[in-house]
Amino acid sequence: MQPIIEALMRRQSTKATTLVEPAPDDAALAPVFAAAVRAPDHGAIRPYRFRIIRGAARNELGRVFAEGLRRRKPDATAEDLEALAAKPLRSPLIIAIMAKIVPNHPKVPPVEQVITAGMAAQNMLLALDALGYGAVFLSGAPSGDPHVKQAFGLEDQDALLGFVYIGTASEERREKKRPDAAAFVATWDAPLTVDA
Template sequence: MTILPNAERLLDALDARRSVPARQLDAPGPDDATVLRMLRSSVRVPDHGKRVPFRFLRIAGDARHALGEQLVARARARDPEIGAGALDKDRHRFSHAPLVIAVVAILDPQDTAIPEVERLLTAGSVCFALLQAAQACGFGASWLTGWPAYDPDILAALGLGAHERIAGFIHIGSPRLDPPERERPDPAALLQDWVAP
């Protein structure tokens, strides 16, 4: 097997990716220049038709806590019988990591040339690339969604348009622990050869 120069180092970086639970992310987070550097790498994803079907929404500082209070109010409206533990979880959902980047998928139904699923996959690729970029910059990160990513009132509060969706909330910060490795699937067991009938 021939491996190009530096390829093993790059593959090792891909192999070392770990999600750090949002509850285990703390300050400091990346500064503005580092955020932009991470985003510069994150936008280098496959994009059929060059649509750029995504945008970013930064949730940081006091905005994280304000969003938590909006989640609590919405959770109570959705379920008046909701328990204190669930409300506390929602209140702090965005407060652990110092930075949350919402990757917003733009899915304009007027764009019939490129299937919607391909545009959504592009936005998902951005989420994964941002996880890699955060780790490359020395931070921990986690890709989450949860009910707020699908609730129309929360999406409206975040300023999403009618044809936008949350591809992921990427929580970024300094890890309080080294995330353990978990068992990964064996690619050889997943690979099949297609044979013409």
């Protein structure tokens, strides 16, 4: 089996709460971002944007998450707000994954721009795994929250895809059961007639 196939077959998410220091420093992240920007990108729009969140900035991100929830659900309990505020503290490093959308592009619709950012995130996950770090891509309600998007300087049409939580796995990953790929694959037979 080719090394790239082996890497793809080995990669899996690491539970965020098991991620501890050391996390990659800026030098270690350089090849991760270099891999990210090699994602397929129709029109060379380069819609992907990444924000590194570490140290005390994780507390601030938690406050932004909680404030977004408070605005969405004014009846949210203090426990709900505190639980959401603690989410960014699960790992020592987080990278926000965003798509800065070029609206009304003549050839590349917004969905393709979002897909490019998603593929950049997958390249990052593969690079982190190759470097020996654990990582998991998480989204949830904060990713679509207008207050959270605004905190990252995004406009309404832009997308906050989610957050890659990164660190060193503090426990061995359990191999996840994967579906049989053949169950999702079929050969398409062209229809005999097509409506004009």
